[in-house]
Amino acid sequence: MLKGKKIVLGVSGGIAAYKAAALTSKLVQAGAVVKVIMTASAQKFVAPTTFQALSRQPVYTDTFDEQDASQIQHIDVADWADLFLIAPATANVIGKLAGGLADDMLSTTLLATEAPVYIAPAMNVHMYKHPSVMNNMQQLEKWGFRFIEPGEGYLACGYVGKGRLEEPESIVEVLQTEYSKPQPLKGKRVLITAGPTREKIDPVRYFTNPSTGKMGYALARQAALLGAEVTLVSGPVALDAPADVRVVPITTAQEMYEEVIHAYPEQDIVIKSAAVADYRPKLTFDHKMKKSSDDYVVEMERTKDILMELGQRKEHQYLIGFAAETNDPERYGREKLAKKNLDAIVINNVSEEGAGFGTDTNVSLLITRKGKDQEFPLMSKDQLAHNILSEAIDEIKKGEER
Incomplete structure (x- = not known):
């Protein structure tokens, strides 16, 4: 599965750098085209000529050693890559990447690439467990970087534990497995809405709901893994953006309406999982309202029914809605499916244990x-x-075959 893949191998400075030579050979044998970038420390362990001989490609060691005057070297290599692999990845290079630092050829190219990045750590067991290193790895994982876990065993420093660079054969196997995964949504555009909306009364008060956006973000994450080009229109949530997903932040139902309607014509699949306010205050204030001894009545007006309008405008799109109900959910869900011209609807009884807003699980x-x-x-x-x-993929495929 790696045949013809353009792989940039970043080698940082640790004793495990010698394994990167064997890794280069294994990748080339698997049919990949490999270009190696070495840090100054890596060159203390293995000479660049070793990698040049094994890869039959130039080896990059200096940001300012421009081999072709018509190109900016680190940008050209970053754009060239189908896949970026750091092996071994020291605590130093992991820290620099997590902190956005770019002071050598490897770190500048890493920040410039849009290719998937795989990181194979290798370091002393205590370094690996250090809170700062763990925090850096967790941050990178949230951003979509993939980690190839180090093995356990005897380390060069004499300790026994986790921190040994995974064997070259295993790293190649991980990459081959990743590239053999089917991507049935490759070439498809998917639009997903997530989270709540907020409808302002005054600068410090608003109406909202308990949606956390977890379901919509999970849908966006999985759609991207299946190869789709994903746009996520998200209300205010406390979640990190999924990897390889374009996030459009909004606050109000009107803002969500405008973003969704604008993007709708070019989408193939649209999943409306956001909990959009049905009503908003008819009268709002630019200054904080002062409380008084009297009761206060808020007159509400309807917001636009985004899902209804999508159903009316539907042409080629496969449209999925969500229904969060507490009583007789199936009946209300079926009514919504027909009334709003949906292709499918996901019905949640939010009163069930483990389902509904804020949970990591669902029953549907x-x-x-x-x-x-x-x-x-x-x-x-x-x-x-x-x-x-x-x-959805199954139904779309059957429709295309007819």
């Missing part, structure tokens, strides 16, 4: 326009997201 019933009912028992929101997308 998926009903499609073509009459398929699929019950999903208690499972993680990521697993549910994957199942919802799989059902």
Whole structure:
């Protein structure tokens, strides 16, 4: 699966750098085209000529050693890569990447690339467990960097524990497995809405709901893993943006309406999982209202029904809605499916244990326009997201075959 893949291998300075030579050879044998970038410290352990001989490609060691005057070296290499692999990745290079530092050829190229980045750490067991190193790795993982866990065993420093660079054969196997995963949404555009909206009364008060956006973010994450070009229109949430997903932040129902309607014509799949306010205050204030001894009545007006309008405008799009109910959820869900011209609807009984707002799990019933009912028992929101997308892919595929 690596045949013809353009891989940049970043080698940083640790004794495990000698394994990077074997790794280069294994990648080339698997059919990959490998260009190596070495830090100054890495060159203390292995000479650049070793990697040049094994890769039959130039080896990059200095940001300012421009080999082609018509190109900016680190940008050219960053754009060239299909995949970026750091092996071994020292605590230093992990820290620099997490902190956005760029002071050599490897770190500048890493910040410039848009290719998937795989990191294979190698260091002393105590360094690996240090809170700052763990925090840096967690941050990088949140941003979408993939880690190839180090092995456990005898380390060069004499300690026994976790921190040994994974074997070259295993690293190649990880990459081959990643590239063999099917991406049925490759070339498809997917639009997802997530989170709550906030409808202002005055600068310090607003109406909202308990949605955390976890379901929508899980859908965006899984759609990206399946190869889609994902746009996530998100209300105010405390979640990190999923890797490889374009996030459009909004606050109000009107802002969400405008963003979704603008993007809708070019989408292939639209999943409306946001908890949008049905009403907003008719009268708002630019200054904080002072409390008084009297009661205060807020007159509300309807917001635009985004899902209804999407159903009316639907052409080629596969449209999925969500229904969060507390009583007779299936009946209300089926009514919403028909009334809003949806292709499918995910019905959640938010009163069930483990389901609803703020949880990491969900219990759902998926009903499609073509009459398929699929019950999903208690499972993680990521697993549910994957199942919802799989059902959509299956229906779209059947429709295209007709």
